[in-house]
Amino acid sequence: MIRFTVVGNGMAKLEEAAHILGNKRKPRVAYSRAINHEGKKAGTAAGRALSDQTGLPKSTGRRAVRRNVDRSTPETLTYTIHGSGGEVSLKYFKPRETKKGVSAAPWGARQIYPSTFMKAGWWPKRVEKPNWNRQTFSRKGDGHTYNAVKSNPFVISGQMKRIRTGTAFVKQKSGLFIPMEMVRGATAKAFRDGARGLEARVDHEVRRMTKGVVS
Template identity: 45%
Template sequence: MLTVTITGDGLRRFTQLSSELGSGKARSLYSRAINDTGAKAATATGRALSDQSGVSKKVGRKAVARRTRSNPATLAYEIRIKGGEIRLKYFSARETRKGVSAAPRNARQIFSGTFMCAGWWPKRVTKSNWNGQVFRRAGDKFHVVKSDVVLPTEATSGQTAETFDRGKNALDVRVSHYLRRLAGGALS
């Protein structure tokens, strides 16, 4: 709810403000407020996504990097979260005798039958071209092991969804801020 208090020559400034808002400046103002709020919500969502899923902040930031900004014609800000099933290497994977230990969703567990290094125990060798991937043997071939974490699905639940909702609820505050700036003291 917007409260208007008129002081001094505020009526003249308020009349001028009303004509400016009717002339298309309002859509520009709303677009700016939407972009500010959307950028903050996207940043907070990326952080919450990385905390919830267990991936690094860098991976969370990259997953939320696709945004469509608002303009006066559309007045819409779109955040798209990209990513499929994430490989175990992104969850602080390390090899143990029983298999690889990794922490998807920040819950460390052992994935038995998986490996990251070549050779026999205790003389394991790290292969530089394996890039820290986690593998499972299937016959004569190795297959990269993936977790069950899918970032777009993770973004719709839990802490990440709550963070996004808090971000979009801040739009009223930004619109009021820009209206007060445009009014030049006519509104409080």
């Protein structure tokens, strides 16, 4: 959870502005407006940084920091961004299937995930399954292949047949968790930079509200 709050001499300025204006709520409205302005700016910058840091699409980075936000009110003077979500599937990291497994690029570093797959069928005649939605899968079980013997009653006499066992499969995950990425690296720096911009924005709002008397 990322939170922006008025700090330093901000509350003292608030009290002084309230005294001059004879109105306690109006300064808090201005403070809240400043917090929301800087919170949104920081969220936009952090969304871009999150995409660069993780290898996720730009649209996904933006949604991650805008999806669950508690904006500031004159009562709370707090802007909170809630990070949520589990381990991200390989689907979101530009996957492509190779003979050795699916190649994908979480954290922007492309690598092979051995024995994973995105298509069905035997090489080289691999086919896409529309209902798989371009997900990457791994087999659950040993998944070995063997030749059926002639004595097998389900095999036509004299025919050898390839049979795969352990065919249940699950979505392959990346090892990357968005909430963890939001509080480290370039994404965390974007939030810190946004917090540093808050004081200047508060000063701007106070000066405008008091016509320059409080600064």
